[in-house]
Amino acid sequence: MNICIIGAGYVGLTTAAVLAELGHEVHCIDHDERKIHLLNNGEVPFYEPGLEELITKNCNYLTFSGRWDYIKRAAVIVICVGTPPRPDGSADLRYIEAVLDRLAATIESYKTIVTKSTVPPGTNEWMRAELIRKGVAPHLFRIVSNPEFLREGSAVYDMFHPDKIVVGLEPDDDRSLAVVQTMYAGINAPYVTTSLTGAELIKYAANAFLATKISFINEMARICDAFAVDINDVARGIGFDPRIGPHFLQAGLGYGGSCFPKDVKALEHAARSRDVEPRLLQAVQSVNATQIDVCLNKLNKELAPLNGKKIAVLGIAFKPNTDDTRFSPAEALIRQLSGSGCTVAAYDPKATLTAPLANVIQVQSVHEAIQDADALIIATDWDEFRTLDWSEVKAAMNGTLVFDGRNCLDRRAVEQSGLRYVGVGRP
Ligand SMILES: NC(=O)C1=CN([C@@H]2O[C@H](COP(=O)(O)OP(=O)(O)OC[C@H]3O[C@@H](n4cnc5c(N)ncnc54)[C@H](O)[C@@H]3O)[C@@H](O)[C@H]2O)C=CC1
Numbered sequence: 001m002n003i004c005i006i007g008a009g010y011v012g013l014t015t016a017a018v019l020a021e022l023g024h025e026v027h028c029i030d031h032d033e034r035k036i037h038l039l040n041n042g043e044v045p046f047y048e049p050g051l052e053e054l055i056t057k058n059c060n061y062l063t064f065s066g067r068w069d070y071i072k073r074a075a076v077i078v079i080c081v082g083t084p085p086r087p088d089g090s091a092d093l094r095y096i097e098a099v100l101d102r103l104a105a106t107i108e109s110y111k112t113i114v115t116k117s118t119v120p121p122g123t124n125e126w127m128r129a130e131l132i133r134k135g136v137a138p139h140l141f142r143i144v145s146n147p148e149f150l151r152e153g154s155a156v157y158d159m160f161h162p163d164k165i166v167v168g169l170e171p172d173d174d175r176s177l178a179v180v181q182t183m184y185a186g187i188n189a190p191y192v193t194t195s196l197t198g199a200e201l202i203k204y205a206a207n208a209f210l211a212t213k214i215s216f217i218n219e220m221a222r223i224c225d226a227f228a229v230d231i232n233d234v235a236r237g238i239g240f241d242p243r244i245g246p247h248f249l250q251a252g253l254g255y256g257g258s259c260f261p262k263d264v265k266a267l268e269h270a271a272r273s274r275d276v277e278p279r280l281l282q283a284v285q286s287v288n289a290t291q292i293d294v295c296l297n298k299l300n301k302e303l304a305p306l307n308g309k310k311i312a313v314l315g316i317a318f319k320p321n322t323d324d325t326r327f328s329p330a331e332a333l334i335r336q337l338s339g340s341g342c343t344v345a346a347y348d349p350k351a352t353l354t355a356p357l358a359n360v361i362q363v364q365s366v367h368e369a370i371q372d373a374d375a376l377i378i379a380t381d382w383d384e385f386r387t388l389d390w391s392e393v394k395a396a397m398n399g400t401l402v403f404d405g406r407n408c409l410d411r412r413a414v415e416q417s418g419l420r421y422v423g424v425g426r427p
C-alpha cells in the first residue's frame with residue numbers, strides 16, 4: 001500500500017517506520033524543516049528506543065519531506081499531528097485544521113483518511129464536514145478514527161504488539177475496515193470497531209482511567225503515610241485481584257507527559273460542553289496537581305531549612321527511556337526547588353532542561369550530581385538509578401537523605417549503606 005503519514009513526531013514516525021517494516025511504501029510529511037532535514041540525514045529528532053534502527057532498516061520504503069503532492073499518490077493518509085491543550089483545557093485543533101486545508105487543496109482521487117491524533121469526541125465527524133465544506137467531493141474520501149495507544153519509551157514494541165486496534169467508522173462505511181486491516185496486516189490484535197465518536201471516546205477513557213489509577217494510588221500513599229503502612233505492600237496486595245490488576249499502581253510524583261494531563265483536561269472540557277459535570281476527572285487532576293507539593297513538604301520536613309543546601313535531582317524526563325520533558329513532574333519539581341533557596345544539580349541520561357533555571361545546573365553524570373549533595377531525589381525511574389552502588393553514593397554525598405520520588409529503589413539496599421530512605425507513602 002502507498003501510505004502518507006502527516007506529522008513526524010513520536011506517533012507519526014513510529015507509525016511510519018512500523019508500516020514500512022510491514023511492507024508498505026510510506027512517505028512522512030512534516031512542516032518542520034529541521035526535523036525533515038535530520039530525518040533525511042538518518043537521524044531521529046528525539047530519543048525513542050529502537051526507532052532509529054527501524055527507520056534505517058526500512059530506508060528504501062520510507063521517505064520524508066514537507067511536500068504535500070505526495071498525498072496524490074497515497075491510498076491512505078494517516079494524521080498524526082499534535083493536539084496540545086488550550087489554556088481553557090480544550091484540545092487545540094489548529095494543526096488538524098491546517099492539515100484539512102492542505103488535504104482539501106490536494107485530494108483528487110479516493111483516499112482513506114485515518115486520524116491517529118487524539119481528538120475530542122465529535123472531531124472526526126467535524127473533519128468530514130470541513131473537508132466537504134472546503135470543496136472535497138464526499139465520494140472521494142472516508143474518514144476513519146484509529147486512535148493510538150503506544151507509550152513513549154516502548155513505542156516501537158507497543159505498535160507491533162498492541163492489545164487492540166480500535167477502528168471508528170462512518171455509519172455507512174463498508175470498505176474502510178478492510179483498508180485498515182490491510183494496513184496492519186502482520187500485526188496480531190483484536191479489532192474493536194465502533195463509530196467515529198466511539199473510537200475517540202475509547203482513547204480518552206483509556207488515558208483517563210490510567211490517570212485515575214495513578215491518582216488513586218497517590219491518594220492511598222498519603223493515607224499510608226498517615227497510618228505508617230508501605231504503599232508498595234498495598235499496591236501489591238490489591239494488584240493480585242484480576243479486577244484491579246498490578247499495573248499503574250506506582251505511587252510517586254504524579255503523572256506527566258504530553259498526553260495524560262492534556263487528555264484528562266480535554267475530556268473534562270468535552271463533558272462540560274454537553275452539561276455533564278465530570279467530578280471524578282476533577283478529583284484525579286486535583287490529586288495530581290498537589291502531588292509534588294506533598295513530596296516537597298516531606299523533603300522540607302526532613303531537610304529544613306532548604307536554604308543553602310545542595311540537592312541532587314536524578315531525572316528530568318517525564319518517565320524513563322525517553323528524552324521528553326513535556327509536563328514532566330521531575331522538571332516541575334526542579335522548578336519549585338529552584339525558587340526555594342537551595343542549589344540543584346540535575347542529571348538525566350537523555351533529557352535536557354527545557355529552559356535555564358536559577359540555582360539549577362544540569363550535569364553530565366550521577367557522580368557529578370551527588371558530589372557533596374545534602375540530599376538526593378529520584379525524580380524519574382530510570383534503570384540507571386535503581387542499580388546505583390549506594391555505598392559509593394554515601395561516600396560522595398555530604399548528607400544522607402535519599403528521597404525516592406518514584407518508589408523505585410530497593411529501600412533495604414539504600415539503608416544498609418547508611419543512607420536515610422524516604423519514599424512516597426513508605427514511612
Ligand atoms: N506521544 C505519545 O506517546 C502519543 C501521542 N498520541 C497523540 O498523537 C498525536 C501526536 O502526538 P506526538 O507524536 O507526541 O506529537 P509530536 O509533537 O511529537 O509530533 C507532531 C508532529 O506533527 C507535525 N505537524 C504539526 N502540524 C503539522 C502540519 N500542519 N503539517 C505537517 N506536520 C505537522 C509537528 O511538526 C510534529 O513533528 C497527539 O494527538 C497525541 O495526543 C497518542 C498516543 C501516544
Ligand SMILES: O=C(O)[C@H]1O[C@H](OP(=O)(O)OP(=O)(O)OC[C@H]2O[C@@H](n3ccc(=O)[nH]c3=O)[C@H](O)[C@@H]2O)[C@H](O)[C@@H](O)[C@@H]1O
Pocket residue numbers: 118148149150151152153207210214247248249250251252253254255256257258259260318319329
Ligand atoms: O496517549 C498517549 O500519549 C499515551 O499516554 C500514556 O503513555 P505515556 O504518556 O508515554 O507514558 P505512561 O507510561 O503511561 O506514563 C505516564 C505518566 O504516568 C506516570 N506513572 C505511570 C504509571 C504508574 O504506575 N505511576 C505513574 O506515576 C509516569 O511516570 C508518567 O509520568 C499511555 O500509557 C499510552 O497508552 C497512551 O497511548
